[in-house]
Structure formats: C-alpha cells, structure tokens
C-alpha cells in the first residue's frame with residue numbers, strides 16, 4: 001500500500017479488527033449490491049469509502065425527484081439519469097481506487113448466478129419480495145453469504161444468511177414465498193433516516209463478514225421500531241422443511 005492509501009484508510013487500519021492485512025483483504029474483495037435505492041445508497045457509499053475493491057451494482061430504475069428524500073447517493077441534478085450511472089459517478093468521485101461495474105437491468109437467474117459466483121458476498125438492497133427470494137435462492141446455489149434488510153414506515157429489519165454454510169438459516173426459512181407480503185414504501189411511506197440506519201448496518205455486517213471478525217447477524221433477525229427507538233433481536237433457526245436450504 002502506498003502513503004496515500006495508508007492515509008485514506010488510516011482510521012480503519014488503526015482498528016485492531018482490520019489492520020493493514022484487513023485493508024488488503026477489503027481491497028481484494030468484490031461485493032454485489034442489488035438495488036440502488038435507500039438501502040443501496042449508504043451500503044455502496046460506506047463500502048466504497050472503506051476501500052472494498054470491486055462493487056457491482058444493479059438497478060433498472062432512473063432517479064426520480066421522490067427518491068431524494070432517502071436515496072442519499074443522488075443529487076437533484078441526477079433526476080432522470082439511470083441510477084447505476086449516477087451511482088458509479090458519485091462512488092468513483094468518493095474513491096477513485098475502486099472498480100465499480102453496473103448493470104441497468106433486472107437480473108435474470110443466469111446472469112445473477114454468474115455475478116454472484118464472481119463476488120465474495122451479496123447485499124440485498126432491493127424493495128420487493130420477488131428479488132429477495134431470487135437472491136436467496138441463487139446465493140444458496142452459489143454458496144455465498146447474503147446480507148438482507150428491509151424498511152417500511154419507521155420499521156426495519158436486518159439479518160445475515162451464511163448461505164456458504166450448511167447450518168445457517170436462509171431468507172426462505174423466515175418468510176413463506178407468497179405474494180400477500182407485497183407492501184411497498186411507495187404505498188405506505190418511509191422515513192429516510194431509518195433506511196439509512198438499516199443500510200449502515202448492512203454495510204457494517206458486510207465488512208465484518210469480509211474481514212471475518214466479530215459475530216455477524218447469523219441466525220438472528222434484528223428488528224427496529226424507530227418510533228419508539230426500540231430494537232428487538234429474534235432468533236431464526238434453520239427450517240428443516242425449507243425448500244431452499246434444507
């Protein structure tokens with residue numbers, strides 16, 4: 001690492017959990033982030049700032065004025081641009097040392113499998129159950145860890161699924177694959193800062209898994225009620241009848 005890199009990452013390298021070795025590990029890592037919205041914004045910004053070497057972003061949407069209340073990666077002048085192009089522009093400005101690759105489409109199973117195969121970990125920052133179940137399935141097939149979060153109104157949840165391990169529960173152990181869960185924030189509203197909290201946790205858990213430190217949220221689902229500012233952690237066991245992981 002050169003002097004500039006040592007300076008850029010100095011506060012992180014100082015952490016005994018990271019050190020120079022950990023920083024090099026992050027530099028060699030690749031992360032797929034699916035969804036460049038309210039969760040994907042802080043996730044991508046923190047991972048880029050932390051020096052994760054390669055970020056692959058996917059989103060098929062354009063920046064809308066109504067996104068700016070929570071999708072903090074974008075500015076007013078990005079309105080109308082493809083989200084992934086605007087995201088790449090801002091992330092490369094934040095940290096020119098990293099590589100950002102983008103996909104402007106909803107990923108089908110084949111392309112998703114190919115992308116997941118090439119990364120170390122996947123972040124689910126999507127806003128719909130179809131994508132969440134698809135990501136869970138493909139990450140299990142490819143044996144890659146999945147960091148999942150969802151936010152609605154002033155409530156959030158986050159968990160880590162070690163789909164690279166046989167003993168970890170998966171997203172399908174948590175939810176039945178039904179259509180009735182399809183409430184979205186465009187219908188119910190969402191507080192931007194609460195999305196930011198959950199995205200920041202996803203970034204933290206991603207870095208922990210990449211560095212192999214601490215205790216990630218595996219087999220636990222953390223739930224936030226931001227109105228009362230109360231956290232609850234519930235244990236999640238592997239479902240022996242789960243069609244995906246058992």
Ligand SMILES: [Zn+2]
Pocket residue numbers: 169170171172173174238239242243244245246
């Ligand atoms: Zn399962």
